[in-house]
Amino acid sequence: xxxxxxxxxxxxxxxxxxxxxxxxxxxxxxxxxxxxxxxxxxxxxxxxxxxxxxxxxxxxxxxxxxxxxxxxxxxxxxxxxxxxxxxxxxxxxxxxxxxxxxxxxxxxxxxxxxxxxxxxxxxxxxxxxxxxxxxxxxxxxxxxxxxxxxxxxxxxxxxxxxxxxxxxxxxxxxxxxxxxxxxxxxxxxxxxxxxxxxxxxxxxxxxxxxxxxxxxxxxxxxxxxxxxxxxxxxxxxxxxxxxxxxxxxxxxxxxxxxxxxxxxxxxxxxxxxxxxxxxxxxxxxxxxxxxxxxxxxxxxxxxxxxxxxxxxxxxxxxxxxxxx
Amino acid sequence: xxxxxxxxxxxxxxxxxxxxxxxxxxxxxxxxxxxxxxxxxxxxxxxxxxxxxxxxxxxxxxxxxxxxxxxxxxxxxxxxxxxxxxxxxxxxxxxxxxxxxxxxxxxxxxxxxxxxxxxxxxxxxxxxxxxxxxxxxxxxxxxxxxxxxxxxxxxxxxxxxxxxxxxxxxxxxxxxxxxxxxxxxxxxxxxxxxxxxxxxxxxxxxxxxxxxxxxxxxxxxxxxxxxxxxxxxxxxxxxxxxxxxxxxxxxxxxxxxxxxxxxxxxxxxxxxxxxxxxxxxxxxxxxxxxxxxxxxxxxxxxxxxxxxxxxxxxxxxxxxxxxx
Numbered sequence: 001x002x003x004x005x006x007x008x009x010x011x012x013x014x015x016x017x018x019x020x021x022x023x024x025x026x027x028x029x030x031x032x033x034x035x036x037x038x039x040x041x042x043x044x045x046x047x048x049x050x051x052x053x054x055x056x057x058x059x060x061x062x063x064x065x066x067x068x069x070x071x072x073x074x075x076x077x078x079x080x081x082x083x084x085x086x087x088x089x090x091x092x093x094x095x096x097x098x099x100x101x102x103x104x105x106x107x108x109x110x111x112x113x114x115x116x117x118x119x120x121x122x123x124x125x126x127x128x129x130x131x132x133x134x135x136x137x138x139x140x141x142x143x144x145x146x147x148x149x150x151x152x153x154x155x156x157x158x159x160x161x162x163x164x165x166x167x168x169x170x171x172x173x174x175x176x177x178x179x180x181x182x183x184x185x186x187x188x189x190x191x192x193x194x195x196x197x198x199x200x201x202x203x204x205x206x207x208x209x210x211x212x213x214x215x216x217x218x219x220x221x222x223x224x225x226x227x228x229x230x231x232x233x234x235x236x237x238x239x240x241x242x243x244x245x246x247x248x249x250x251x252x253x254x255x256x257x258x259x260x261x262x263x264x265x266x267x268x269x270x271x272x273x274x275x276x277x278x279x280x281x282x283x284x285x286x287x288x289x290x291x292x293x294x295x296x297x298x299x300x301x302x303x304x305x306x307x308x309x310x311x312x313x314x315x316x317x318x319x320x321x322x323x324x
Numbered sequence: 325x326x327x328x329x330x331x332x333x334x335x336x337x338x339x340x341x342x343x344x345x346x347x348x349x350x351x352x353x354x355x356x357x358x359x360x361x362x363x364x365x366x367x368x369x370x371x372x373x374x375x376x377x378x379x380x381x382x383x384x385x386x387x388x389x390x391x392x393x394x395x396x397x398x399x400x401x402x403x404x405x406x407x408x409x410x411x412x413x414x415x416x417x418x419x420x421x422x423x424x425x426x427x428x429x430x431x432x433x434x435x436x437x438x439x440x441x442x443x444x445x446x447x448x449x450x451x452x453x454x455x456x457x458x459x460x461x462x463x464x465x466x467x468x469x470x471x472x473x474x475x476x477x478x479x480x481x482x483x484x485x486x487x488x489x490x491x492x493x494x495x496x497x498x499x500x501x502x503x504x505x506x507x508x509x510x511x512x513x514x515x516x517x518x519x520x521x522x523x524x525x526x527x528x529x530x531x532x533x534x535x536x537x538x539x540x541x542x543x544x545x546x547x548x549x550x551x552x553x554x555x556x557x558x559x560x561x562x563x564x565x566x567x568x569x570x571x572x573x574x575x576x577x578x579x580x581x582x583x584x585x586x587x588x589x590x591x592x593x594x595x596x597x598x599x600x601x602x603x604x605x606x607x608x609x610x611x612x613x614x615x616x617x618x619x620x621x622x623x624x625x626x627x628x629x630x631x632x633x634x635x636x637x638x639x640x641x642x643x644x645x646x647x648x
Binding site: 153159160161165182254255289292293297 | 482485489496504506576582585
């Protein structure tokens with residue numbers, strides 16, 4: 001048992017993160033390979049298998065030490081069968097039998113899960129969730145994703161669509177169009193893209209001045225990070241955008257809290273790197289919309305694992321499978 | 325096994341419903357007793373025990389045939405300990421050890437759960453949920469309550485406050501005050517009280533005429549049922565109120581659907597007796613706010629068990645305990 005490792009994999013459209021992880025969730029070794037999407041994605045699992053074998057050789061470890069491979073993949077996954085239902089950017093056709101392909105390529109028992117769910121499991125196990133069995137994780141990146149954990153297990157939903165936190169509606173009427181076809185989704189205001197959109201709307205007002213406006217003039221564009229950085233410096237326009245973003249984000253998180261009353265709601269993804277200026281402002285809005293018993297018990301927190309959440313969540317899936 | 329019964333109990337502020345139920349969920353016999361709140365609620369469990377013993381005698385059945393008692397109670401319950409955390413209208417002080425009191429009084433193994441959760445379990449087992457392991461039930465009565473079932477188990481929440489569907493915010497700014505201390509909660513628009521409030525607001529407009537207005541003039545008041553009845557007859561004002569109510573209700577149910585993607589969301593309680601005029605209109609709003617994969621898989625339905633949901637859910641708790 002002492003030397004048993006799990007291979008945790010976080011499959012992305014451009015790079016694939018791989019790690020050897022102990023049963024206690026310690027990362028022994030981690031690295032990245034390029035995701036090869038060519039040839040209808042036929043090389044993806046073979047490349048992962050090859051990368052694992054090469055790394056074991058390099059580390060002088062026997063393959064027998066690796067007891068399984070757990071992977072997060074970017075799309076809805078049928079957990080029972082390990083089929084990924086539809087994917088963009090990976091070359092696979094819909095309903096690709098990812099688990100079977102991974103087991104065949106690696107000769108290891110495999111478990112596959114949606115990548116946002118994997119990140120949530122990682123945070124539950126070793127991150128901000130701190131072992132909580134009821135946890136909601138929201139990933140604020142280019143888009144907004146989520147994972148819902150109840151009684152220690154991911155809620156999949158009947159169609160694999162549970163945890164679509166980015167597509168909860170925050171502006172019922174007159175909201176901006178979302179990529180999903182609806183309007184007024186959380187993603188349109190709380191993703192990096194959404195934050196920039198809101199800021200640009202303000203910046204296009206003639207009367208505007210200030211630090212964020214200066215950056216806009218200088219660079220011809222702004223980023224979500226610019227908004228947080230200038231808000232931290234007191235720029236009124238950036239503060240206004242931040243207040244708008246966190247008003248809607250706190251609204252959604254409070255309604256999720258009122259539904260599930262989890263121990264924690266964890267904010268991850270690139271936008272969460274803004275840190276306390278984000279968290280404090282979301283907490284204010286959350287307190288306004290949360291039922292009192294929820295406000296007093298469900299805690300908001302920033303994710304702590306960063307890019308390691310996915311590989312750790314993948315490893316947890318194998319650990320959990322062995323424990324069943 | 326053939327003759328084994330479970331006692332299902334639905335404890336209310338004025339009456340207590342009791343039923344003998346088979347392991348298959350068939351109600352053999354059901355009746356009601358008055359809830360005696362006097363003397364700090366000291367008589368409540370003793371009266372239930374007495375009622376069960378008397379009924380068994382009357383039916384010529386031995387107490388040995390009853391294998392347990394499962395109860396829904398109006399308040400947040402700590403499921404592990406069977407302590408009811410706080411109650412109104414029953415005389416008990418906070419943190420009343422209901423399970424222990426019930427076991428002592430009846431000499432039967434007892435399980436206690438919140439009443440809205442019990443109703444949800446009843447609908448899951450024998451009602452509109454049709455055995456679905458992932459189900460959300462919303463009770464539209466004087467207030468609005470809810471129960472969330474995932475993987476066949478009630479989600480309690482860290483502070484027992486999961487399923488507070490009535491206190492999800494639907495009007496973020498400028499909503500009506502709610503009994504909970506917040507404003508703009510679902511309960512302020514989709515409870516019987518909320519529907520009447522919205523209608524009265526319209527009726528106080530000078531320009532109003534029509535069937536609902538006539539009822540208001542004649543009776544000096546209106547009910548939620550009046551609103552649905554006159555909407556069904558085409559009264560424009562009633563239709564406007566109905567559209568307003570179901571817009572907000574569909575908004576909340578879609579956001580719950582986007583979070584959990586359950587097989588079904590079941591509408592129960594007195595207001596749900598309005599039937600298809602309610603369901604059709606909520607479905608329209610749900611479709612507008614639900615993520616496409618959720619819209620195609622999470623089905624809205626009317627509760628089918630009526631007043632029996634609570635006792636059946638209570639019985640399910642015992643059945644479930646025995647199966648573990």
